[in-house]
Amino acid sequence: MPRYDRYMLSQFIMVFSFFAFVLLSIFWINQAVRLFNHLVGDGQPISVYFEFTLLGLPKVVGTILPIAVLASTIYVTNRMSTESELAVIQSNGYSPWRMFVPVAIFGAIISIMMSLLTHFLIPNSLYHLHQRQHEIGKNISARLLSDGRFLHPADGVTFFIRQIEPDGELIDVFLSDRRNPDNLVTYSSKSAYLVNEEDSVQLVMLGGLAQNLNTADNRLFTTRSSEFSYDITYLLEDEAINLNQVEHANTLDMLWDPQAIADWSGASLAKVKHETHDRFAQAFLCITVAFIGFSCLLVGTYSRFGVWRQIAMAIFLVVVVKLMEGYANGMALSHSTAWPLLYVPAIAGVMLAVLQMHFASHPASLRILRTVGLNIRRTGDDPA
Numbered sequence: 001m002p003r004y005d006r007y008m009l010s011q012f013i014m015v016f017s018f019f020a021f022v023l024l025s026i027f028w029i030n031q032a033v034r035l036f037n038h039l040v041g042d043g044q045p046i047s048v049y050f051e052f053t054l055l056g057l058p059k060v061v062g063t064i065l066p067i068a069v070l071a072s073t074i075y076v077t078n079r080m081s082t083e084s085e086l087a088v089i090q091s092n093g094y095s096p097w098r099m100f101v102p103v104a105i106f107g108a109i110i111s112i113m114m115s116l117l118t119h120f121l122i123p124n125s126l127y128h129l130h131q132r133q134h135e136i137g138k139n140i141s142a143r144l145l146s147d148g149r150f151l152h153p154a155d156g157v158t159f160f161i162r163q164i165e166p167d168g169e170l171i172d173v174f175l176s177d178r179r180n181p182d183n184l185v186t187y188s189s190k191s192a193y194l195v196n197e198e199d200s201v202q203l204v205m206l207g208g209l210a211q212n213l214n215t216a217d218n219r220l221f222t223t224r225s226s227e228f229s230y231d232i233t234y235l236l237e238d239e240a241i242n243l244n245q246v247e248h249a250n251t252l253d254m255l256w257d258p259q260a261i262a263d264w265s266g267a268s269l270a271k272v273k274h275e276t277h278d279r280f281a282q283a284f285l286c287i288t289v290a291f292i293g294f295s296c297l298l299v300g301t302y303s304r305f306g307v308w309r310q311i312a313m314a315i316f317l318v319v320v321v322k323l324m325e326g327y328a329n330g331m332a333l334s335h336s337t338a339w340p341l342l343y344v345p346a347i348a349g350v351m352l353a354v355l356q357m358h359f360a361s362h363p364a365s366l367r368i369l370r371t372v373g374l375n376i377r378r379t380g381d382d383p384a
Helices: 003-042 046-082 085-091 101-137 251-256 258-265 269-298 308-334 339-361 363-381
Strands: 150-154 157-164 170-177 183-196 201-214 219-231
Touching (some): 003 046, 046 269, 251 258, 258 269
Antiparallel strands (some): 201 219
């Protein structure tokens, strides 16, 4: 590899690593705080928190990669332009198309990284994440043993514990059962224990009060007892979880027989084809973003105000590509034959980059366009 290509590629990768780390930290902190409050606040050990964080990491990395590619491409090209490195390279006979080679290599490397994420890491991590979420949901301590909070473990049921002692004693327990609208039951006790039996879980309340409200005749019955038990097994019944989701499926299986994956997951055929081709489109989008970021900064002459207009143009073109991507996603999810639209945003972005590179290689054509546009504006402003 020539020295220029190695130098440019090393600059791109180094700056890309920095931006990726910064963006990943921002996204990770934003999600980690909410995850910490949800898991650790519900009594889960810190190891579960780190496990969930690692399983959600591939999805976050896939989100920030295109942003990091754009930021690194613009930063490196702008720095080399302001420090006259690009001018020196061009004076040695390098055309804009020749200077484009390390950008293409850089985009291809990031595209391979994105492909590994979308085809392997993200599906596997989502599968294990959903599986662990189901296992955590079955844990009684996550569902019921949370002090100082009103919990709703089932429809029509409210459970509250003021304090949990180290020996497992529950202090000041409140349980409201409104599942039967004709008979509302409320239990309260100074202390209680959870007792596991062979096929049930009993809440044994000491010094408790049971109140039954018959809504038919508005009669209230109260019962005081030094000890009575309440079966809470129904609160811990497992809900069926479907791990056969399109997001967990193998890409080759979806390409080979999408209808079989649709039957396996219960999703529509359009959803299966969208998921399949979107994984490829996301990888191509990384190349497109790198092309746009580099090509836009090569267009234009020197200005003492910098290249902020070229940077704004690059960001604007990427936003246009993302808007096209949103429209293509909607169409692909609605019609099973519309999946080719998923590749249109990336192709359109590459075409825009090629057009920018043409203007950079032939500045005269850009000057002609500017002259024509100026003449048209003057003609429109002429009162005659």
